[in-house]
Ligand SMILES: Cc1cc2nc3c(=O)[nH]c(=O)nc-3n(C[C@H](O)[C@H](O)[C@H](O)COP(=O)(O)OP(=O)(O)OC[C@H]3O[C@@H](n4cnc5c(N)ncnc54)[C@H](O)[C@@H]3O)c2cc1C
């Protein structure tokens with residue numbers, strides 16, 4: 235069995251939740267695997283991250299290099315190509331950094347690449363059978379991945395359950411010497427912080443959230459009326475922001491805000507994982523969608539199969555009558 | 558600046574419900590409406606804007622069957638100067654790596670300063686752009702939501718978590734994968750489509766591209782899709798049934814109990 239590595243995301247010395255999820259991914263590939271954590275960075279923050287990773291992984295490879303102070307995927311890829319033995323399996327999370335790093339890494343390693351796995355079924359004679367989703371989760375598919383020349387695999391955050399395990403008490407090996415010059419052709423400049431909007435949806439207790447199902451900008455008025463009647467704020471999915479109908483600060487999701495309301499009304503939203511990834515704290519989710527097969531009905535508490543443009547005004551009316 | 562934009566023809570998820578076919582080995586493709594992958598329209602729009610400011614040309618390329626020509630025509634109606642259809646039986650069943658290999662051959666037949674792809678395709682994996690860059694040994698940035706043209710390099714913004722943006726300087730030539738929302742793609746009217754209806758679109762196969770047919774297509778694929786399926790549904794949501802009045806009454810009760818009404 236090829237050696238398995240997990241690329242650990244960390245920030246301010248704290249490792250990401252996905253670090254333990256990747257351990258679960260490795261165990262699903264091979265129950266007896268002892269995967270190695272790859273922790274790259276610089277300075278004291280790196281030291282804390284390595285210590286945290288050693289709590290979960292029996293082996294940690296640390297690379298300390300000033301060029302890695304900010305994880306620029308082009309630079310990280312260069313380091314990994316020097317570090318990881320040919321034929322290995324490298325696991326990482328399917329998010330904005332993994333999407334930047336992983337496909338090119340697979341090419342450089344001459345390894346197979348498969349992204350955004352939500353489950354792994356079995357490994358049979360070097361062929362890994364796994365599950366992906368397509369078309370925004372409308373359908374799933376089984377794929378086989380030929381691991382014979384190694385693989386780079388990204389896993390969807392939240393899809394693999396991290397097990398509560400005893401602290402691994404892992405060994406940290408310093409591999410900084412294996413990588414030297416990391417200068418690349420893409421230089422990190424800065425991170426520009428998200429703009430602050432009129433409302434802070436991260437503080438809202440009740441959200442009326444609008445998706446592409448609203449069809450036209452003018453139709454959003456009915457969501458604002460419902461929100462007013464409920465004492466709620468209006469948030470939205472990404473296409474509404476892409477179309478410039480609402481400001482970015484109202485976007486819920488992995489590339490938007492993380493909200494933790496008591497009640498979340500998902501109106502005309504299909505329920506993509508990037509959208510749901512922004513909803514925390516286990517709120518009561520009401521989904522209103524005209525498609526009974528919309529994936530949102532899998533994760534909502536209560537569902538209403540209806541046209542938002544017809545249903546919402548009636549709901550608003552009834553709430554006003556009751557008040 | 559001469560720009561190549563990779564575009565893909567995909568089932569249009571806003572026009573169709575994506576469902577399984579009866580055999581369960583594919584999605585139901587009867588009466589399916591196809592369109593350009595959403596992300597690719599943003600990429601073409603961005604290319605057009607760069608060329609409008611800095612001069613140059615925009616070429617659109619796709620790997621697909623004969624019907625894929627329609628998406629090239631649509632993007633040419635938007636304003637792209639040229640289209641290239643990469644079409645060969647040998648390409649069928651290619652995985653992401655195979656597609657990137659075919660596109661690489663097309664890139665090397667021309668001379669481009671910038672290559673754009675979409676960040677992902679609806680039926681894809683967010684892989685072709687990064688793979689193509691690595692195969693061409695060009696710098697790459699994904700999820701790009703801002704491009705500013707400078708001397709021999711670009712300043713690009715990448716979308717990262719929480720609505721934040723990561724700014725980078727990247728040298729040309731390079732490959733970028735474009736995220737939705739970077740611009741507002743222009744509208745294409747029926748007139749625009751008509752204008753390019755008779756434009757000749759070159760078609761290149763494995764031989765024209767100097768590709769070893771054994772290195773692309775199903776036989777070379779390391780990743781293969783076996784089937785499509787819809788998993789056993791869990792409990793899922795409690796669907797409220799009845800007349801609209803009944804549904805609303807039940808919903809209001811629940812909302813009150815959960816603190817959703819003030
Ligand atoms: C890197 C990356 C980051 C992303 N980050 C985010 C993010 O932070 N937040 C986010 O939201 N998305 C994000 N996305 C996009 C995400 O993948 C989905 O494309 C998006 O969430 C879909 O939004 P939607 O549900 O509104 O639209 P769709 O998926 O198009 O769904 C619209 C829904 O409305 C229903 N509908 C249509 N008309 C009506 C009607 N009249 N009445 C009732 N229902 C109707 C349809 O049945 C459908 O279910 C990201 C994508 C990428 C690649």
Ligand SMILES: Nc1ncnc2c1ncn2[C@@H]1O[C@H](COP(=O)(O)O)[C@@H](O)[C@H]1O
Pocket residue numbers: 562563564565566594596597618619620621653656673674675676677678679680681682683684685686
């Ligand atoms: N068959 C194809 N022909 C041309 N470009 C493609 C093709 N498939 C994918 N791409 C490009 O790669 C991007 C990402 O697709 P994917 O990696 O399949 O998710 C798309 O947005 C396109 O720009």
